[in-house]
Amino acid sequence: MNQLTFFENKALSIPDELASYHNAFFSTAESMGYLDRLTTVTPWNQETIHMYGKMLKTPRLTAWYGDEESIYQFSGNKYHPLKWTPDLLSLKEKVEQKAGEKFNSVLLNFYRDGNDSVSWHSDDEPELGTNPVIASVSFGQPRRFDIRNKSDHQHKFSIELENGSLLVMKGDMQKNWEHRVPKSIRPMKHRINLTFRMINT
Numbered sequence: 001m002n003q004l005t006f007f008e009n010k011a012l013s014i015p016d017e018l019a020s021y022h023n024a025f026f027s028t029a030e031s032m033g034y035l036d037r038l039t040t041v042t043p044w045n046q047e048t049i050h051m052y053g054k055m056l057k058t059p060r061l062t063a064w065y066g067d068e069e070s071i072y073q074f075s076g077n078k079y080h081p082l083k084w085t086p087d088l089l090s091l092k093e094k095v096e097q098k099a100g101e102k103f104n105s106v107l108l109n110f111y112r113d114g115n116d117s118v119s120w121h122s123d124d125e126p127e128l129g130t131n132p133v134i135a136s137v138s139f140g141q142p143r144r145f146d147i148r149n150k151s152d153h154q155h156k157f158s159i160e161l162e163n164g165s166l167l168v169m170k171g172d173m174q175k176n177w178e179h180r181v182p183k184s185i186r187p188m189k190h191r192i193n194l195t196f197r198m199i200n201t
């Protein structure tokens with residue numbers, strides 16, 4: 001069973017208007033290949049963020065790829081993307097076909113173990129536009145993905161993002177909802193997540 005929330009024995013998935021989930025979008029063998037190659041060839045970075053007057057290290061490693069003009073502004077910094085690799089371009093094409101959308105950039109997250117995480121946030125930067133479609137691919141260790149309503153934190157959903165899965169977020173998912181990947185006290189192996197985005201330039 002993948003879903004963690006249940007109602008009368010029926011698994012509750014994310015409402016269709018917020019996201020669609022595709023398990024085994026990539027085969028296990030394909031996924032393991034991508035995980036291995038992306039782990040080793042990506043120039044991973046650990047960003048520092050300013051929070052509560054402290055400089056904190058982001059609890060995961062990241063990398064940003066995309067078309068040259070897909071510059072991403074965050075906390076007063078401008079991030080220039082790395083150039084597409086053949087692997088990332090082929091992933092982008094498959095994901096674009098399924099999502100029925102074009103993307104010009106991808107953010108890679110590397111969760112090294114259960115201590116790595118991403119805390120509650122929405123991907124609502126202005127350059128993503130209103131109601132963006134964001135396609136999220138996961139390789140490696142399955143991790144829990146939580147979603148909660150911004151105005152009612154008790155209104156929430158959880159799913160497990162499995163090896164080779166594709167989650168397409170859409171509608172008002174970024175406007176009215178937040179998401180996270182929580183830390184886990186159970187031992188966790190490597191996971192790489194890729195979120196394909198269209199940055200308006």
Ligand SMILES: O=C(O)CCC(=O)C(=O)O
Pocket residue numbers: 107109118123136145161179180181193195
């Ligand atoms: O790792 C994930 O599944 C989510 C990553 C995420 O939310 C993000 O990069 O904005």
Ligand SMILES: [Fe+2]
Pocket residue numbers: 121122123179
């Ligand atoms: Fe996100």
